[in-house]
Amino acid sequence: MNAAPNKADMALADLTELSAQIEAAVIASPEGEAEASTLADPAGRALARAAAELVREAGDRAVGVEAATGQGSFFAVCDGERLVAAVTGRGAPSGLVLYDLRTCLRRLAETPKPEPPKKRAPRKPKERDEAA
Secondary structure, three states, X not given: OOOOOOHHHHHHHHHHHHOOOEEEEEEEOOOOOEEEEOOOXXXXXXXXXXXXXXXXXXXXXXXXXXXXXXXXXXXXXXXXXXXXXXXXXXXXXXXXXXXXXXXXXXXXXXXXOXXXXXXXXXXXXXXXXXXX
């Protein structure tokens, strides 16, 4: 995970601002390599590995995964290139959390449109030295 804010860090900041029930979140590769996390290491890396394992166990047909305990829930979604996972307290609305995680992945996948090339003003013809 990088120290400087990157697109994934900003996506997590947006996610946690949008979804108040999320207590911790991570963006990672499908293999579990953390790209950004709201948790310090090693907890962020552990959350990324756990999310990757849960998504792998759920299989390709799963849209999202939820594991609930008496204390809270763990959610994960994957788009094939990245996964995002979150931990919430008890009673978090599953559908809303999964929607927020999918939205986070969708925003990460969006590539900014390249700016059109700037048009240059026509060049003025060079004045020739007629005295030569």
